[in-house]
Amino acid sequence: MFAYVIRRLLLVLPVAFGVSIICFLLVHIAPGDPLTAIMAVDATAEEQAAMRAAYGLDRPLPVQFLFWLGNLFQGDLGNSIATGRPVAGEVWRAVQNSLLLAVTASLIAFPIGLLLGFLAGYFRDSWLDKLVTSIAIAGVSVPNYWLGMVLVIIFAVKLAWLPAMGAGPAGSDGWTFDWLHIRHLILPAITLAVVPIGIVARTVRALVGDIFHMDFVMALYAKGMSNFDVLIHVIRNAAATALSVIGLQMGALLGGSILIETVFNWPGSGMLLSNAIFQRDLPLLQGTILVLAMFFVTANLVVDILQAAIDPRIKRS
């Protein structure tokens, strides 16, 4: 197990390096000069050159990359062009809010998705299976930003039960666990949970259905094992794959929350990202993407290791 963990950790390094290259290049595929947003319109050529030198933009690309990477290791993601504040701090505040949303959505989505998928796979071709399959296909097909709007229309506009946007009552800063704040979390978390419910239910249904048709299940029944004990075997068999789907969805939740945050004005990384895009604040864009991608890489790593811990077949391959 230890050797596997080490090997898996080593495999992450090139991927993390590649991710940082892509994030670095993002700024450079952008048309125009990253400094046009803050440069005075009538800046002279010398002033422009001085500004470029100050931001290090006059050096060759690979050198810029190494400097950028070096700063990265010291936790420095550069400064926002729009506000001048360090990107790292802005991203950290926003990511906390996004994580709160993503974790809440996971807590809703995964138990429901697993349960629905399992029931549908166990009772194949029953009315329950048909119902779950329909829910799942609707879940994977629905544009969640639209679903968010529809939920706002129903629960905020028509019924006025829940607030339409924001992460807390007006004027409150930061998150506290009281009803006033939780009210704001309900609609975005449910919206965000719908797609993973669909995907997890679909995958688990197919998985459980397949496993029940395997020879070993027949063998277990043949030797007189009770239904319940066979079920335990099936679940153990499905666990590793189900876990990997959940891991992928965790990351997707963090990414998917970008659009949902826009719908609900949730002050998370998605909002930060769309602000960065509209103000053409490329360092902020770069930093946010980098942090989110690294979260995704870490989530996958953790899932892989957990998978190996519960399924000995993975370690051996």
Added chain:
Amino acid sequence: MAVAEIELARTPKRRGYWAGVLHRVSGDPVAMVCFVVLMALILSAIFASWLPLQDPYKASMIARLKPIGTEGHLLGTDEQGRDMLARLIYGGRLTLLIGLMPVVVAFFIGSALGIVAGYAGGRTNTIIMRTVDVFFAFPSVLLAIAISGALGAGIVNSLVSLSIVFIPPITRVAESVTSGVRSADYIEAARASGGNALTVMRVHVIGNVLGPIFVYASSLTSVCMILAAGLSFLGVGVKPPEPEWGLMLNTLRSAIYMNPWVAALPGLMIFITSLCLNLLSDGLRSAMNVKD
């Protein structure tokens, strides 16, 4: 003579593989309904200017945000008084184009990369697949928004960023299907009888791997649609005043208190289209999985 005729009549009609797939899909009522709905959407989008519709760009200050069922505006009007029915039908043009094209582009590029990687193996495989792995470190929504955000809004930029998003998954599937086929006996036989790499790939590999890759790619179309409209919804896709479902959803967002159901219409179109794409792809998959 007569005997031969009877024999002929008795022999069941023999179909090729794809004809069989087509036959099974056309017997699947769900898939067929979805196919008809999609064709209706695509055709009405293409021939929108021949349909008796109002001008989708013509704004009117006095006819803003009319509800569904208004005289002269069957589906109401948007926040600038433009006819919703016309905008929804015209909107299909860009949404469907940006929603489907990237998958087609990614299908060609991804298949090519994956087949080469899977067939060549060794270092070529390592280089291609490790590069692909890096792109997998980004959730697809994030990657699309990152590239579009950096490139800026615009139809071409959306097409480019979404194509980049879908190349890695297709490459990965193409690679795994191809490496499976590569070790098959008939490939061995073809190589042993003197076929060079290109011939073997063209004749024996491509025919056997394109089917599964195609089915996988078809399952990506609905995600691509939702993402494409999502980019416009965020403001990094199609620019106003162009009618496009995601963008319409965005501009109508301010109208949810005034006229909520009109505001929800463009999203309903995205939902219906992506539902049909998913169900059709599912039908195609089960039609191709039948082994007989």
